[in-house]
Amino acid sequence: MKRVTLTLVLVLALVGAALAFVGRDKEKNLPPTRTVIMSMKDYTFNDQNPTLAFKPGERVRFIITNDERTPVKHNFRIVGMDVPCERELSPGESREVIVTIPPSGEFAYTCCTHPGMGGKLVVAGR
Amino acid sequence: MPSRRLLGAGLLAAAALAALLIGPAHLTAQRPPSAPPAPEIGPLARAARDHAVRTLTEFDYGKATPLRDGTSLREYWIEAKHVEVEVAPGVRFPAWTFNGAVPGPTIRCTEGDSIRIHFTNHGTMPHSMHFHGIHRAGMDGVFEQVVPGQTFIYEFRAEPFGLHLYHCHTMPVKMHISRGLFGVFLVDPKRPRPKAREMVMVMNGFDTDLNGEDNEFYTVNGYANVFFRDYPIPVKAGELQRVYLVNMTELDLVNSMHTHATFFHVYPTGTSLTPSLYTDTITLGQGERAILEFSYPYPGRYLFHAHQNEFAELGWLGQFDVKP
Amino acid sequence: MTPHPDREKPPSAARVWLAGVGPLLLVGAMTWWFLSSGVGWLRLGGVAIEKLAIERVVFRPQEVVLKVRNEGPGPLSVGQLLVNDAIWDFSITPGREIGRMKGATLSIPYDWLPGEPYVFTIVSATGIKHSRTVALATMTPSASPRSFLIFGALGAYVGVIPVFLGLLWLPFLRAMPRTWMDFWLSLTIGLLLFLGVDTLKESVEILGRVAAYWNGVMLVTLGVVGAFFSLNGVGRVLTARSSAAGAGASARPSGMALATLIAIGIGLHNLGEGLAIGAAYTLGEVALGSFLIVGFTLHNTTEGLAILSPLVGGKASLRDLGILGLLGGGPTILGAWAGAFTYSDPLSLVFLGIGAGAIFQVVRVLARGKAEGGEPVIESLSRPHNAAGLLAGFVIMYATSLLVAG
Numbered sequence: 101m102k103r104v105t106l107t108l109v110l111v112l113a114l115v116g117a118a119l120a121f122v123g124r125d126k127e128k129n130l131p132p133t134r135t136v137i138m139s140m141k142d143y144t145f146n147d148q149n150p151t152l153a154f155k156p157g158e159r160v161r162f163i164i165t166n167d168e169r170t171p172v173k174h175n176f177r178i179v180g181m182d183v184p185c186e187r188e189l190s191p192g193e194s195r196e197v198i199v200t201i202p203p204s205g206e207f208a209y210t211c212c213t214h215p216g217m218g219g220k221l222v223v224a225g226r
Numbered sequence: 227m228p229s230r231r232l233l234g235a236g237l238l239a240a241a242a243l244a245a246l247l248i249g250p251a252h253l254t255a256q257r258p259p260s261a262p263p264a265p266e267i268g269p270l271a272r273a274a275r276d277h278a279v280r281t282l283t284e285f286d287y288g289k290a291t292p293l294r295d296g297t298s299l300r301e302y303w304i305e306a307k308h309v310e311v312e313v314a315p316g317v318r319f320p321a322w323t324f325n326g327a328v329p330g331p332t333i334r335c336t337e338g339d340s341i342r343i344h345f346t347n348h349g350t351m352p353h354s355m356h357f358h359g360i361h362r363a364g365m366d367g368v369f370e371q372v373v374p375g376q377t378f379i380y381e382f383r384a385e386p387f388g389l390h391l392y393h394c395h396t397m398p399v400k401m402h403i404s405r406g407l408f409g410v411f412l413v414d415p416k417r418p419r420p421k422a423r424e425m426v427m428v429m430n431g432f433d434t435d436l437n438g439e440d441n442e443f444y445t446v447n448g449y450a451n452v453f454f455r456d457y458p459i460p461v462k463a464g465e466l467q468r469v470y471l472v473n474m475t476e477l478d479l480v481n482s483m484h485t486h487a488t489f490f491h492v493y494p495t496g497t498s499l500t501p502s503l504y505t506d507t508i509t510l511g512q513g514e515r516a517i518l519e520f521s522y523p524y525p526g527r528y529l530f531h532a533h534q535n536e537f538a539e540l541g542w543l544g545q546f547d548v549k550p
Numbered sequence: 551m552t553p554h555p556d557r558e559k560p561p562s563a564a565r566v567w568l569a570g571v572g573p574l575l576l577v578g579a580m581t582w583w584f585l586s587s588g589v590g591w592l593r594l595g596g597v598a599i600e601k602l603a604i605e606r607v608v609f610r611p612q613e614v615v616l617k618v619r620n621e622g623p624g625p626l627s628v629g630q631l632l633v634n635d636a637i638w639d640f641s642i643t644p645g646r647e648i649g650r651m652k653g654a655t656l657s658i659p660y661d662w663l664p665g666e667p668y669v670f671t672i673v674s675a676t677g678i679k680h681s682r683t684v685a686l687a688t689m690t691p692s693a694s695p696r697s698f699l700i701f702g703a704l705g706a707y708v709g710v711i712p713v714f715l716g717l718l719w720l721p722f723l724r725a726m727p728r729t730w731m732d733f734w735l736s737l738t739i740g741l742l743l744f745l746g747v748d749t750l751k752e753s754v755e756i757l758g759r760v761a762a763y764w765n766g767v768m769l770v771t772l773g774v775v776g777a778f779f780s781l782n783g784v785g786r787v788l789t790a791r792s793s794a795a796g797a798g799a800s801a802r803p804s805g806m807a808l809a810t811l812i813a814i815g816i817g818l819h820n821l822g823e824g825l826a827i828g829a830a831y832t833l834g835e836v837a838l839g840s841f842l843i844v845g846f847t848l849h850n851t852t853e854g855l856a857i858l859s860p861l862v863g864g865k866a867s868l869r870d871l872g873i874l875g876l877l878g879g880g881p882t883i884l885g886a887w888a889g890a891f892t893y894s895d896p897l898s899l900v901f902l903g904i905g906a907g908a909i910f911q912v913v914r915v916l917a918r919g920k921a922e923g924g925e926p927v928i929e930s931l932s933r934p935h936n937a938a939g940l941l942a943g944f945v946i947m948y949a950t951s952l953l954v955a956g
Contacts, residue, residue, distance in 0.1 A: 142527065149455075153265050179613055180641030180657030205643035210659045212612060218639055218659075224265045314637070316629035316646065318675050434677025442673055443630075443637075451637070539636035 132161035132198050140174040140189075140211065141167040149219035152209075154201040156223050165194035175212040178221060180205065185212040270312040275456045277327040278447035282425045282459070285334040285412065288341075297338040304331065304355065306372075306394070306407065307348040313432040314443045314450035314541055321406035322349060322394070328448040329428040329474065330392075330409030337387035337416050343380040347372045353402070354378075356395035357411055358513070360385045368395045387415040389470050389496035389515045404433055404476040406448075412470060415499065422468035422519065425459070429481045429510075429532070429542065430474045441477050443541040444532065450541025454529075458547040463525050469518040470496070473510035481542075482509040483518070484533040490520035507533050522548040598623045600674055601762075602648070604682035605895065607670065608690040609662060616656040616670055616682075620648040621762075627675035633660055634669055646675075662687045693891045701886040705824050708846045709882020713816075714875040716854015723855075723862045729935055731862060732920065736936040738856040739916050740943025745849070746909035748951065749822060750774075753902040760895040769896055773903020774910070777818060781911040785811045806870060808860035808919055813877035815912035816853045820878065822898075822905030823850075824885020829893045848950040852943075853878060856912065860919060 136152065138145050154160060164176040166189040173188040176197070183197055201223055210218030267275070288300035309326050313319045324330025335341060347353050351374065356367035361382035364370065372378045393399075394407035410426055430448070431441030443450045453459055461467060469490075475481045484507040491501035492508055496517040508516055522528065525548045531538040561569075601622035608615040614633075620626045626648050631640045641657040648654050662668060664687055671681040691697045723734060750770070757766040788807040823846055857874050885901070917927045920936075931940060 151265070177659065178641070179659045180615075180643055180655065185612065202643060204645050205641065206646060207641035207643075208639035208657075208659060210639055212659070215659075215661075222265055313677075314630050314673070316627065316675055317673050317677055318629075319677055432677075434673065435679055436677070442677060442679065536635060540632070541637060 130159050132159040134158060135161045135163060138162055138164045138176060138209075139167045140165065140176075140217075141169075143172075143211075143214055143217050145209070145211075145217070145219060149217070151220045151222060153222045153224040156201055156203040158201045159198060160201060161196060161198045163194060163196050164189065166191050173213065174217075176209065177212050178207050178209045181207050181221075183209075188213065268312075270310070270318065271315060273327070274312040274449040275452055278445075278449040278452040279457050281329060281332065281428070281447040284332065285426075286331040287334050293340065295338075297336065297340065299340045299342065300335050301342045301344065302331075302333055303344045303346075305346045305348050306353040308350065311406070311448070313434065313445060313448065317434055317443070319406075319432050319434050322353070322402065323406050324355075324409050328406035328408075329430070330407070332410040332412060332426050332470075333392070334412045334414065335384045336414045337384055339384045339413075341380070341382055341384050344377060345372060345380060346377040347374050349374055352396050353394045353407065354396055355380060355392050357382070357392045358390040359411065359413070366395075367392075371396055384413045386497055387413045389413075389472065389493075389517050391472050391474065391513070391515060393474065400476050401438070403474060404431075404438075408474045410470060410472050412496075417499075419468070419499070420466065422466040423462070424468045424470065426470045426472075427483070428472045428474055429483070431476065431478060431481075431537070433477060439477065441475070441540070444475070444481075444537040445541050446544060451543055453544030458527060458545040461522055461546045461548045463522055463548050463550050466519060466521050469520075470515070471508070471510070471518055472515040473512060475512060478534075478537070480509050480511050480534070481537065482507060482533045483530060485518075485520060485530045485546075486528040487524070487526075488520050488522050488528070490518040493517040493519070509533075522546060524548070525550045600624075600626055600676060600678050600680075602626055602628075602672060602674060602680040603760075604670060604672070604680065605653075606893070607682060607684050609687050610690065612659065612661050614658045614660050614662055614668075614670070616658070616672075617653060618648070618656065618672065618680075619653040620650060621764075623650065625649050628654070628656075628672055629675045629677070630673045631656060631658065632669075632671040632673065632679075633658065635671070664688055691890045697890065698887065701828055701890045702883050704827060704843075705883030705886035706879075708827060708843055708886075709820050709824060709850055710875065710879035712847045712850035713820075713854045713857070713879035716851045716856075717858060717871050717875055719855055720858050720861065720866065720871070723858055726862070732933075733935045733939040733942075734855070735859045735916065735920055736931060736939025737943035737946075738852075738859050738939075739913055739920075739931070740940040741852050741947050742856055742909050742913045742916070742943075743940075744944050744947035744951075745819060745853075746906045746913065748947070749819065749902050749906040749909065752822075752826060753899055753906075756895055756899055756902070760899065764896045764899075766896070766899050769899040770903035770906075773900045773905070774907035777815075777904040777907030778911045781811065781815055781818075781908055782914075784814065785911075785915060805860040805862075805864040806866065808915060809857050809866075809870075809874055810877065811915055812860065812912045813857045813874045815908040815915075816856060816878040817881040818908035819905040820850065820853070821881040821885040821888075822901045824882035824887075825889040825893075825898055825901050826885075827882075828886040828889020828891075829898065830889075845950055849947070850879065850882075852946065852950075856916070859916060 134154070141147065162176070166174050168174070168191045171191060173190055175185050175188050177183055177185045178199070181199060181202065183199055186195070189195060204223050206223070207221040208218055209221050266272075286302060288302040291299040291301075293299055304324050306322065306324060307326060309321055309323050310318050311321045311323070311328060321328050333343075343355060345355050352371040354367040354371050357365075357380070359382065365380050365382045367380065370378065390411040390413060392409055392411045394402040396402050408428070408430070410428060412426075427446050428448075429444070429446055431444045433440065434442040446453060449456075471483055473481045489504055489506045490508075492503035492505065493499075493501050494503075494514075494516050496515070501519070508518065510516060528546045528548060530544050530546060532542040599622060601620070603619050603621050604616050605619050606617040608617070628642060628646045628648065631638050638658060638660065643655050645654070656672070666687055667683065667685055668687055669681055669683045671679050673679050691701070723731070726734065753766075753770045757770070760766045788811060791807070827843070827846065854875070857878055889898075917931060920930055930936065
């Protein structure tokens with residue numbers, strides 16, 4: 101009887117911990133605290149391919165717009181941060197992607213179709 | 227009873243664990259949002275970038291004293307010192323430099339001027355300054371090696387007019403040049419060239435792993451891709467541009483420059499006021515140099531780079547940002 | 551004359567602890583003093599040599615991921631990344647600074663072409679290059695249900711089925727006259743000896759590319775020695791159980807016990823083989839694929855023979871044979887999965903060592919089983935028909951190995 105109770109208690113504790121762990125994932129549903137517009141024009145992002153800095157853990161919304169005046173399609177990805185290529189945008193189109201900034205690192209944001217078009221994203225601060 | 231106590235303890239532990247894991251997530255949600263500014267690039271990177279951009283347009287005319295025959299006596303102070311520099315973003319190099327950076331200062335004067343260079347060696351081995359020009363023996367910077375701590379005064383007349391260079395001539399010369407001891411020596415003709423926007427571009431390579439066999443990076447004015455990423459060169463459409471192009475690349479036989487969307491007139495070594503070529507790609511051997519004159523008719527961004535594309539992909543890439 | 555006082559009572563627990571921990575504390579203090587108070591004059595100077603290993607290259611659609619580790623004596627900073635000698639953009643986590651023994655992951659946006667070679671070079675902040683070449687770029691298998699099935703099937707085709715086919719030789723062996731049995735047994739031993747050495751040879755190739763920091767040779771030795779003595783121990787347990795009549799350590803193990811031991815040993819060896827096949831795909835050596843498969847299949851059929859040898863004299867039910875076949879061939883599937891999805895050079899070295907050690911242990915068991923009445927194994931194997939068998943086994947394996955060559 102004692103052994104049964106003990107195992108039951110242990111199982112309950114484990115289940116509780118597991119649920120807590122799953123519940124922890126609530127971060128994914130947090131609203132973004134910052135919005136950054138990435139305008140693609142003349143084969144550059146925001147005219148200068150700027151270096152962007154964010155705090156670790158920030159939820160950021162990127163609004164990606166194709167502002168080319170000629171019929172050139174662009175795309176947006178951040179390697180190493182699970183922001184894949186997805187569909188190309190024609191001039192005038194835009195899309196939105198929300199990311200959680202990882203705890204540290206430097207990341208390259210690029211256009212999938214145009215190598216060399218892109219810049220850096222840096223996780224700064226603690 | 228022991229079993230009840232155990233049950234209580236177990237439930238308490240589970241609750242504590244759950245609180246520990248869920249709690250922090252809620253705390254971060256309540257933190258006020260704030261955007262940190264873009265991080266400052268490091269001091270070495272900033273120094274490299276600034277020096278490359280300054281070398282484009284800064285000329286050292288020295289301390290000039292007018293002489294009776296209409297020429298000037300120009301005095302320059304140059305020191306050799308060993309400095310760690312950044313040659314590509316994130317990559318450092320133990321350079322041997324004239325005046326603390328690669329390339330060294332652009333020494334500019336007029337044909338016929340009397341030149342006096344006070345050269346002090348603050349390095350840890352003998353160095354010298356060898357000028358490409360016409361001068362006496364004893365001022366050639368070959369047999370007269372300057373030991374650490376010593377000062378040597380080079381004196382010669384600036385001749386002939388043209389785009390020249392200077393570099394250390396201590397054995398092994400390949401290494402001394404490769405480590406960064408070079409600079410431009412520009413002698414203007416007595417009758418000045420037509421007015422133009424002038425830029426100095428020194429092509430070189432850096433053998434960062436010092437194996438003496440190959441260059442890891444190629445640059446213009448000492449910092450890889452500086453005019454592509456950090457500072458696209460602003461140019462006015464239609465304005466005459468004059469580039470003083472010098473090849474100081476060691477370990478590779480030739481280097482070259484190619485401009486997109488425009489052609490240039492070439493004055494090899496700058497020793498003539500009449501151009502000899504009209505092209506968009508010029509190849510220079512080691513130690514060769516040329517003056518290029520061109521203009522951009524249409525606004526936009528245009529690349530310029532070595533047409534040895536293996537050099538372009540390792541840092542010898544730039545752009546002109548032509549504004550109307 | 552009077553007894554020493556300390557011999558009368560055992561030393562107190564505290565004294566024992568002090569005696570054990572004391573020297574350790576002193577060494578610790580010495581080290582701390584050296585590192586902190588800068589005993590500079592002891593340090594003879596010189597620059598630490600950097601070592602950055604690109605441990606793994608993963609190919610994803612339009613992306614390449616490099617897993618690197620700083621195996622040098624000091625911290626290292628990543629400067630630039632070159633792909634085929636061209637500066638390329640990349641992401642790096644956790645950051646450019648990599649501490650001693652720590653790792654980092656670089657993600658490169660690159661449109662790689664399948665089947666083409668790529669050289670990845672990291673130039674550190676000190677300007678030193680660290681490269682890794684991939685001979686043939688192939689999409690890295692990711693653990694999807696489909697790929698699990700494919701590599702599982704591969705493992706079954708190369709490992710499980712051939713071993714069972716080998717087991718089909720049992721009736722043929724049973725019909726053999728006694729002296730021919732000896733020949734077949736020696737042939738098996740020759741076969742297995744070849745396999746053991748061959749496994750060690752495979753580890754040499756990996757030793758060539760793994761960093762000195764891992765002390766690869768010791769990893770292999772660990773595997774060999776560990777497997778050899780563990781299996782020996784298992785063998786003793788099986789022997790004790792089978793000879794329950796209580797004949798003692800000198801009792802001959804039953805045929806089934808021996809066959810089980812051999813099957814376990816061969817299973818461990820096949821784990822390493824499955825690993826090699828799975829890894830060949832992840833490492834972009836797919837061109838070897840078909841020859842590798844044919845070669846391993848032939849190898850493994852002859853392994854079934856090795857399992858059979860002790861069973862010829864006695865009885866063996868179909869269920870027994872089934873279990874033996876699974877023991878011997880099954881691990882190939884596990885190895886294929888491990889090699890395809892979680893390949894790591896140092897772990898692979900350990901597994902190859904285990905594979906070799908297991909084989910050598912099986913060889914020992916078989917050879918001792920053959921030797922009659924305490925005759926030294928070497929002498930027994932030197933008898934003409936035995937030696938001929940040994941050589942034949944070796945030659946057969948060599949011939950099939952030419953198919954796997956590469």
